[in-house]
Amino acid sequence: MAKSYHKLILSYALCCFSALFGIQAEADVIEFSVDELAAETVLPVFEPSVSVRDRIVAKSGRFELGLGGGISLNEPFYNPQNLVGNLTYHMTEVHGINLSYTHWLDGLSSYGTQLRAGQGFPAFDPSLAPSPESLIALNYQNTAYYGKISLTKQTVMNLSIYGLAGLGAVGLSREGGYKIGAHAGVGQKVYFTPSLAFRFDLRFFAYRGPDPTTLDLDPALPPPPPDSFGQDFFFNTLLNLGLVYIL
Amino acid sequence: MNRGHLGKLLLILMMCPVAAFASAEQELSQVLAQTQRGNPQGRQAPMGQDVLAQALRLAQAGNYKDSSILLFQLSYSPRFRSRRNQIRYILGLNLFQMNLNQVAAFQFISVVREGESRYLRQALEKLSLAADNLGDDTLLNYALGRVRVDDFPRIHRDMLSYRIGEFQLRNNQFVEAAQSFSRVQRTSPLFAKAKYLQGVALTQANQLPQALRSFEDLFDSRRAFGPTDPSRVAAQMGIARVYYQQRNWARAIDTYRSVPRDTEAWHDTLFESSWAMLRSGRFRSALSNFHSLHSSYYEDFFIPESLLLRSIVYLYICKYEEMEKVLNLFNQIYRPVYNQIDRLLDSGADPTAFFNDMVRIIRDKKTQGEEGSSGSYQIPYLVGRRILREGDFQTSYNYITRLLEESRRVSQMPADWREAAIGQYAQRILQTRIARARERAGRQVRAHLESIKLELFDLFEQEGFIRYEMISGKRQAIQKRIAGRDLPQTQIDQATRRDYYIQNGFEYWPFRGEYWLDEIGNYHYVGTQSCD
Numbered sequence: 001m002a003k004s005y006h007k008l009i010l011s012y013a014l015c016c017f018s019a020l021f022g023i024q025a026e027a028d029v030i031e032f033s034v035d036e037l038a039a040e041t042v043l044p045v046f047e048p049s050v051s052v053r054d055r056i057v058a059k060s061g062r063f064e065l066g067l068g069g070g071i072s073l074n075e076p077f078y079n080p081q082n083l084v085g086n087l088t089y090h091m092t093e094v095h096g097i098n099l100s101y102t103h104w105l106d107g108l109s110s111y112g113t114q115l116r117a118g119q120g121f122p123a124f125d126p127s128l129a130p131s132p133e134s135l136i137a138l139n140y141q142n143t144a145y146y147g148k149i150s151l152t153k154q155t156v157m158n159l160s161i162y163g164l165a166g167l168g169a170v171g172l173s174r175e176g177g178y179k180i181g182a183h184a185g186v187g188q189k190v191y192f193t194p195s196l197a198f199r200f201d202l203r204f205f206a207y208r209g210p211d212p213t214t215l216d217l218d219p220a221l222p223p224p225p226p227d228s229f230g231q232d233f234f235f236n237t238l239l240n241l242g243l244v245y246i247l
Numbered sequence: 248m249n250r251g252h253l254g255k256l257l258l259i260l261m262m263c264p265v266a267a268f269a270s271a272e273q274e275l276s277q278v279l280a281q282t283q284r285g286n287p288q289g290r291q292a293p294m295g296q297d298v299l300a301q302a303l304r305l306a307q308a309g310n311y312k313d314s315s316i317l318l319f320q321l322s323y324s325p326r327f328r329s330r331r332n333q334i335r336y337i338l339g340l341n342l343f344q345m346n347l348n349q350v351a352a353f354q355f356i357s358v359v360r361e362g363e364s365r366y367l368r369q370a371l372e373k374l375s376l377a378a379d380n381l382g383d384d385t386l387l388n389y390a391l392g393r394v395r396v397d398d399f400p401r402i403h404r405d406m407l408s409y410r411i412g413e414f415q416l417r418n419n420q421f422v423e424a425a426q427s428f429s430r431v432q433r434t435s436p437l438f439a440k441a442k443y444l445q446g447v448a449l450t451q452a453n454q455l456p457q458a459l460r461s462f463e464d465l466f467d468s469r470r471a472f473g474p475t476d477p478s479r480v481a482a483q484m485g486i487a488r489v490y491y492q493q494r495n496w497a498r499a500i501d502t503y504r505s506v507p508r509d510t511e512a513w514h515d516t517l518f519e520s521s522w523a524m525l526r527s528g529r530f531r532s533a534l535s536n537f538h539s540l541h542s543s544y545y546e547d548f549f550i551p552e553s554l555l556l557r558s559i560v561y562l563y564i565c566k567y568e569e570m571e572k573v574l575n576l577f578n579q580i581y582r583p584v585y586n587q588i589d590r591l592l593d594s595g596a597d598p599t600a601f602f603n604d605m606v607r608i609i610r611d612k613k614t615q616g617e618e619g620s621s622g623s624y625q626i627p628y629l630v631g632r633r634i635l636r637e638g639d640f641q642t643s644y645n646y647i648t649r650l651l652e653e654s655r656r657v658s659q660m661p662a663d664w665r666e667a668a669i670g671q672y673a674q675r676i677l678q679t680r681i682a683r684a685r686e687r688a689g690r691q692v693r694a695h696l697e698s699i700k701l702e703l704f705d706l707f708e709q710e711g712f713i714r715y716e717m718i719s720g721k722r723q724a725i726q727k728r729i730a731g732r733d734l735p736q737t738q739i740d741q742a743t744r745r746d747y748y749i750q751n752g753f754e755y756w757p758f759r760g761e762y763w764l765d766e767i768g769n770y771h772y773v774g775t776q777s778c779d
Contacts, residue, residue, distance in 0.1 A: 035504060036532060036771070042509040044767050046544055047612070053543040053762045148763075150756055 052146065056194050057158045059090035059143070059246060066199055068242015072104070075236065077112035077126035077212060081105045084240050086199075088141060096141040098164055100183075100203075102238065103134050116219055125219040129212030130176025130226045132236070135205055137168030137183035149190070158191040170207045176226045181207030185238075195246045203238040299327070303337070311341040312664050319669035322354075332358045336366040336373075342673075343377060349653055349680055350673045352377040352386055359393065368398050375399075379406055383646045383684075384639075388414060405435035412444060421452035425461075439465060439478035446485045455489050462486045480512045487519070496527035508768060514545075517768065518553050530560050534772035541576075542762040549633035549699075551581045551706050558713050566774065567721045574714055577706075584627045585703045588696050591625055598689025599682075605631055605640070605692055626696070634695045643688035650681045 187201025214230030339354030412427030449458035
């Protein structure tokens with residue numbers, strides 16, 4: 001009933017158009033009826049209930065390349081600054097595989113420098129011990145949240161929050177070789193464009209390796225062999241910033 | 248038990264008025280108890296009559312399985328030809344108790360076909376109940392065409408009135424249907440459905456104030472069931488549609504808007520309220536609705552008319568570019584659909600193939616949700632979804648589902664019953680009925696495909712007219728531009744500061760191309776018209 005009625009009206013509306021054309025007026029001031037504005041907090045029913053369609057940032061089946069830098073938050077002796085590179089393949093919008101490479105810059109931290117100079121303590125040169133100089137990790141990445149944020153009336157940026165976990169190999173300086181370690185982290189990306197995003201992440205890696213404090217590292221003596229150090233468990237925290245580009 | 252005494256028993260059985268009991272079990276017990284009371288000495292009966300007495304005893308003890316085996320044998324025995332109706336009726340009651348509605352219905356039909364007998368009325372009543380359980384239109388029509396309402400047990404009269412109303416509604420007897428529905432008691436579980444259909448019947452009969460009262464009555468009766476109660480929502484839809492028919496656009500729009508968003512019916516309100524908005528000249532509101540309705544959330548919905556309606560709204564506000572995009576989208580989506588339906592209908596496919604395709608769509612929709620559309624079906628997915636909502640197909644599908652359940656129950660019966668004549672008979676009946684029901688459902692699908700093809704053909708014609716108006720409008724717009732009388736292209740919200748929205752307690756998010764579930768229904772068109 002309603003259908004055929006509508007069909008008639010469709011024709012009617014079309015026929016009336018010619019007559020009405022030119023009579024349209026006013027309406028430069030927008031008046032949204034309050035009745036028409038959102039009042040319900042419930043969601044429409046769709047099966048399955050997908051929170052977003054036609055994503056601006058579509059990652060599924062695409063590679064993502066990232067570059068950035070950061071610091072180790074709990075590194076006492078060595079230069080905490082590092083450079084990071086990431087390559088991620090997104091199997092779906094949620095699941096991905098991430099390969100990350102972190103390279104620490106040479107040198108000592110300010111505390112390490114003071115220790116080497118013997119300020120207040122007997123001189124202790126951490127640079128004579130094997131220290132982490134790179135970390136390569138293969139991770140599973142899960143994008144748990146995709147949303148958007150509006151900072152100004154016309155500016156909306158998409159964002160995502162992800163977690164990652166995997167295994168990695170920590171490369172040690174002074175021929176210390178590689179140590180297997182666990183790697184995990186959480187992060188957030190804020191997209192400037194559908195392909196380009198600012199990446200911020202907090203990562204943790206743990207490994208068992210040589211402990212510089214198990215030997216007296218006198219700056220005047222040659223470096224001891226790597227296997228002469230006692231072994232200990234290290235838990236490092238990395239804070240990184242960077243840019244990612246979806247290829 | 249001797250022959251004379253069993254004869255007496257059977258006479259009692261035949262004469263005893265089978266009262267209107269709430270269940271066949273009670274009725275069967277009473278019939279059998281009276282039979283036994285008529286045989287106090289327990290005298291011996293000849294061989295065949297012994298078997299009958301045994302069958303009745305088994306039934307009384309609730310052993311319907313063994314009783315039905317014996318009764319079925321007796322129903323074909325020439326010795327009991329004169330009592331065949333009686334035996335078949337009791338056999339039907341046994342099967343009804345075993346939840347084998349279709350097989351039971353066949354026994355009751357046999358009694359009815361025999362014509363006038365003492366068991367005709369009871370058989371018709373039980374046939375109606377079995378048909379109601381099965382939801383089979385054909386059986387129901389058969390039973391209801393013969394039954395007298397006054398003879399029907401009071402306890403089942405609501406069902407009878409409801410089914411009669413449905414039958415009348417299908418046959419366009421709208422006033423009579425409304426009367427039948429109005430007889431359904433307020434306390435009946437069928438009341439809500441009956442009240443809704445009463446409103447529909449009255450609307451069809453163009454008795455709009457009465458229809459409105461009917462829907463409002465339903466709405467009031469469902470207040471306690473919460474805002475998303477399907478019957479309550481159906482009443483709201485009914486009220487809105489009546490207001491629309493009455494050309495009371497504002498109240499129609501308000502009522503559509505009162506339908507809760509988290510209900511299936513809400514999707515329909517988007518399109519239907521757009522019509523009311525168009526007719527009341529609220530173009531902006533209509534376009535706001537279309538933004539939601541034409542989002543990818545609705546890509547598997549069959550709503551071709553909404554695209555044409557959108558293009559007409561654009562025509563009214565002289566947005567020819569947008570209009571062309573919408574018309575192109577209409578062709579892009581529905582031309583292949585039309586061609587696919589055309590090819591399918593021309594292929595002369597077997598009706599069962601249509602049904603099987605629908606079953607695949609239903610199955611995939613259940614398991615994969617909207618992603619079910621990825622499958623390749625003979626019937627276009629969005630058309631299949633539309634057919635799923637058609638009442639006749641739903642009835643047929645539900646009937647087939649119940650037959651399959653009954654067939655499963657038969658195959659789960661003990662081997663002695665399955666291998667007995669009654670078991671084989673039941674399996675044969677069910678297989679035949681399932682095959683025929685599938686064929687019938689397939690024919691219904693075909694009929695709907697033909698109707699959709701015609702509908703699309705008609706809409707393509709409309710599209711041609713609209714396109715003509717678009718070209719004509721474009722020409723006039725160019726003339727105006729040359730004359731310097733065209734309007735600037737602006738967005739209505741350009742001059743409005745963000746504070747405006749925040750101060751009013753709302754948030755503003757500009758649309759950038761992606762659709763969010765929580766935004767569906769909340770989009771607002773902020774463009775301006777391009778002509779005076």
